Amino acid sequence: xxxxxxxxxxxxxxxxxxxxxxxxxxxxxxxxxxxxxxxxxxxxxxxxxxxxxxxxxxxxxxxxxxxxxxxxxxxxxxxxxxxxxxxxxxxxxxxxxxxxxxxxxxxxxxxxxxxxxxxxxxxxxxxxxxxxxxxxxxxxxxxxxxxxxxxxxxxxxxxxxxxxxxxxxxxxxxxxxxxxxxxxxxxxxxxxxxxxxxxxxxxxxxxxxxxxxxxxxxxxxxxxxxxxxxxxxxxxx
Numbered sequence: 001x002x003x004x005x006x007x008x009x010x011x012x013x014x015x016x017x018x019x020x021x022x023x024x025x026x027x028x029x030x031x032x033x034x035x036x037x038x039x040x041x042x043x044x045x046x047x048x049x050x051x052x053x054x055x056x057x058x059x060x061x062x063x064x065x066x067x068x069x070x071x072x073x074x075x076x077x078x079x080x081x082x083x084x085x086x087x088x089x090x091x092x093x094x095x096x097x098x099x100x101x102x103x104x105x106x107x108x109x110x111x112x113x114x115x116x117x118x119x120x121x122x123x124x125x126x127x128x129x130x131x132x133x134x135x136x137x138x139x140x141x142x143x144x145x146x147x148x149x150x151x152x153x154x155x156x157x158x159x160x161x162x163x164x165x166x167x168x169x170x171x172x173x174x175x176x177x178x179x180x181x182x183x184x185x186x187x188x189x190x191x192x193x194x195x196x197x198x199x200x201x202x203x204x205x206x207x208x209x210x211x212x213x214x215x216x217x218x219x220x221x222x223x224x225x226x227x228x229x230x231x232x233x234x235x236x237x
Contacts, residue, residue: 014186018056025056027118029186030195031156032060037182038197040154044113045070048104048148050095050141051119053078061114062088073107075100096140104148115149116156117141131162131192138168138196139208142175151201161192172198174206 014026035041041064049057052074061072062085074080074090082090089107093100105111119141121133138157145155155176159165173179176198183194 012188023056023059024054026186028056028060030184031057031116031118033184033186034156034182034195034197035060035064038154038180040114040116040156040197041065044154046108046110046112047072047114047116048108048112049074050076050115050117050144051137052076052090053080055080055083055090057116057118058083058088058090071108073104073112075104095144101144101147111150112148112153113150114154114156115141115145116154118158120158131160132164134158134160135162135164135168139171139210142168142172143207145175145201146205146207149201152199153201155196155198157196159194159196161194165194168208169196171208172196174208175202176200176205177202 012026014029018024018026018028041047041061044065047061047065047070049061049072052058053076055074058072058074058080062083065072065087070087072085072088074088075093075095076090077092077094079092080090091100091103091107093103095101095104117138119134119137121130121137138159141157142155145153149155155172157172159168169179169181177200179196179198181194182197187193
């Protein structure tokens with residue numbers, strides 16, 4: 001990491017503002033601006049933060065949610081330093097793990113009103129690869145909405161513009177009725193990051209193709225059709 005990069009970052013407006021106001025990351029102002037426009041935390045009781053470390057978005061959610069009996073749950077592979085607010089909890093684990101998903105459902109005693117993801121991969125320096133890996137994380141977050149989000153809940157996810165982002169937006173539209181593409185002022189001007197804000201899960205929603213089960217029909221020795229036969233295939237996640 002170059003000294004010049006560190007100097008520029010420390011001198012950057014939102015970085016300094018976060019430090020001054022006691023926030024753990026500059027990205028808190030992105031979430032504040034998203035909420036100011038879309039009111040995602042209004043009436044929310046249960047909020048799930050994917051890739052929550054270091055905890056900045058948990059801080060914002062705890063400020064915006066007035067219901068003390070609600071729960072703001074952060075999940076990350078890394079341990080998150082405690083946020084000393086009664087309705088904030090964290091889980092160290094992989095959100096792709098079914099046991100972790102069940103732990104989330106048990107914690108909420110139901111489903112989430114808001115699922116938000118600021119997840120990003122460790123950057124390798126190869127733009128096409130980095131962008132694809134980031135979209136893959138966004139697809140994981142989108143898949144979790146199928147099981148963990150209420151029908152009228154909000155979904156917020158970061159993406160990077162590139163070869164896959166248009167396809168991903170179409171996938172979000174296959175899942176949600178309301179979809180907006182938004183760039184907060186707190187995002188760096190030269191950054192390709194955008195946030196997709198969506199609401200109202202479709203009853204006829206379709207998961208991204210990489211998460212749809214493949215149906216394999218094995219040929220039988222006796223190929224004679226039998227009247228009334230029907231094949232039923234059980235979907236697996």
